[in-house]
Amino acid sequence: MRTTALSREDRLLLFGLPAVVLVVLAGWCLWRASADLGDIEARALAWDAVGQLALEHVLIVLVCAVLVVGCAVPLGILLTRARAGFLAPAVTAAANAGQAAPVIGVIVLLALAVGFGFWTAVLALTVYAFLPVLANTVAGLRGVDPAVIEAARGMGMSPFQVLRRVELPMALPVIMTGVRTALVLLVGAGAFATFIDAGGLGTLIQTGIIMFRHSILVSGALLVALLALLVEWTGRVMELFATPKGLA
Amino acid sequence: MIAFIDSRWADILFRAYQHTSLVVQSMILAAVIAVGLAVLVTTIRRLTPVANAVSAVGLTIPSFALLGLLLPVVGIGTVPSVVVVTFYAALPILRNAVVGLQGVDSTIIESARGQGMSGSAVFWRVRLPLSWPVIMTGIRVSAQMSMGVAAIAAYALGPGLGSYIYTGLTQVGGANAVNYAVVGTVGIIVLALLLDALLVLLSRFTTSRGIRA
Numbered sequence: 001m002r003t004t005a006l007s008r009e010d011r012l013l014l015f016g017l018p019a020v021v022l023v024v025l026a027g028w029c030l031w032r033a034s035a036d037l038g039d040i041e042a043r044a045l046a047w048d049a050v051g052q053l054a055l056e057h058v059l060i061v062l063v064c065a066v067l068v069v070g071c072a073v074p075l076g077i078l079l080t081r082a083r084a085g086f087l088a089p090a091v092t093a094a095a096n097a098g099q100a101a102p103v104i105g106v107i108v109l110l111a112l113a114v115g116f117g118f119w120t121a122v123l124a125l126t127v128y129a130f131l132p133v134l135a136n137t138v139a140g141l142r143g144v145d146p147a148v149i150e151a152a153r154g155m156g157m158s159p160f161q162v163l164r165r166v167e168l169p170m171a172l173p174v175i176m177t178g179v180r181t182a183l184v185l186l187v188g189a190g191a192f193a194t195f196i197d198a199g200g201l202g203t204l205i206q207t208g209i210i211m212f213r214h215s216i217l218v219s220g221a222l223l224v225a226l227l228a229l230l231v232e233w234t235g236r237v238m239e240l241f242a243t244p245k246g247l248a
Numbered sequence: 249m250i251a252f253i254d255s256r257w258a259d260i261l262f263r264a265y266q267h268t269s270l271v272v273q274s275m276i277l278a279a280v281i282a283v284g285l286a287v288l289v290t291t292i293r294r295l296t297p298v299a300n301a302v303s304a305v306g307l308t309i310p311s312f313a314l315l316g317l318l319l320p321v322v323g324i325g326t327v328p329s330v331v332v333v334t335f336y337a338a339l340p341i342l343r344n345a346v347v348g349l350q351g352v353d354s355t356i357i358e359s360a361r362g363q364g365m366s367g368s369a370v371f372w373r374v375r376l377p378l379s380w381p382v383i384m385t386g387i388r389v390s391a392q393m394s395m396g397v398a399a400i401a402a403y404a405l406g407p408g409l410g411s412y413i414y415t416g417l418t419q420v421g422g423a424n425a426v427n428y429a430v431v432g433t434v435g436i437i438v439l440a441l442l443l444d445a446l447l448v449l450l451s452r453f454t455t456s457r458g459i460r461a
Contacts, residue, residue, distance in 0.1 A: 008297035013304060100392055100440035102399035104410065105433030108417045112426050188310025195417055205316040209404075214320040221316030225309050232308040 076137025136178025140171030180235025267408030286345030329406030344386025348379030
């Protein structure tokens with residue numbers, strides 16, 4: 001990994017993000033350990049309660065991320081094959097209309113249709129985070145120089161070998177950017193899981209608003225934001241490693 | 249569903265108007281702030297990567313979390329909605345404005361100077377028109393996003409159609425829960441698509457004739 005090849009913006013984010021997250025998290029932990037909290041706050045912000053909510057949040061994000069990548073990348077590959085090309089305009093149109101749908105509406109509608117709970121939240125968030133991965137998979141694969149593919153075919157590679165050893169590695173950085181965007185969206189939308197009884201750190205925000213306890217509200221908001229920043233940073237690091245050595 | 253829409257038509261229209269008005273006003277504010285900042289950071293080059301990093305990080309902060317952080321400061325109602333929508337609306341515009349302003353060929357600026365244009369004339373008559381299509385693309389992205397953010401901000405009793413979605417959620421099991429949620433969600437999608445179409449037109453008519461595609 002050669003950090004010298006990175007732009008100043010990338011370096012700022014790569015080193016600045018974890019520093020900010022660590023400092024703010026340490027500050028919150030210090031406050032939590034030393035603050036003189038009332039009964040309600042102390043119960044809502046008990047260490048193991050917060051840990052449990054954070055775990056639920058991360059679990060929702062991870063399950064959705066696996067589902068999104070598992071569905072969107074194969075669909076993107078399919079759409080870029082010559083024989084399935086006729087499908088592409090319809091999928092693009094549907095995806096663009098879907099982009100205008102507010103995430104909170106998608107979650108509430110699905111919950112009303114199929115009931116509350118963890119898997120409803122997973123379904124709604126998967127639908128929501130699908131588009132960036134699909135769009136970037138298609139864009140990444142389309143961006144591979146046709147001459148390179150032709151050269152690979154000329155060397156005697158089968159279409160599947162071309163896909164696996166040429167197209168996918170070259171498209172990987174673009175796909176990873178889509179995955180990072182999706183992960184960050186998932187962390188943010190995961191805060192709404194609490195509305196449909198699926199837990200997560202959003203519970204603290206909701207409790208804080210309902211009980212009118214600013215300390216709970218701000219703790220929840222802060223922790224969700226920190227998780228999002230941490231995920232963004234992880235995504236950026238993964239992107240660096242995903243770039244094939246020959247392209248860096 | 250039809251009876252529901254029929255009986256609440258006036259209220260639905262009013263909320264749709266509120267929603268659009270919130271988004272449009274916040275976006276005008278956001279565009280002015282973002283273009284202003286972009287001018288500043290493209291003039292002082294050291295700040296450009298900082299601005300790009302800020303807009304990247306800003307977009308990762310979940311809107312519900314920002315809303316939560318704001319409530320103790322500004323209270324509930326319209327103010328947090330305006331602040332949150334303006335914040336998210338400004339970020340894509342800032343990024344695109346920086347790219348657009350940087351993309352203006354420096355030889356063009358030099359020849360404008362050579363013709364005797366002042367600094368502000370160069371900005372209004374050369375740099376802004378040439379980067380306008382890129383800025384408009386950013387405005388379209390941010391319009392789509394703002395519609396959804398405005399829906400979320402309705403949780404803090406902000407204006408607009410988002411409140412219908414939350415009403416649907418709280419009335420779960422009730423006769424009108426689905427109606428509320430559908431009208432809220434579909435209404436916002438329709439508004440977003442309409443606003444996007446309008447912005448495409450606006451972009452076409454405000455782009456300088458010489459660089460129209």
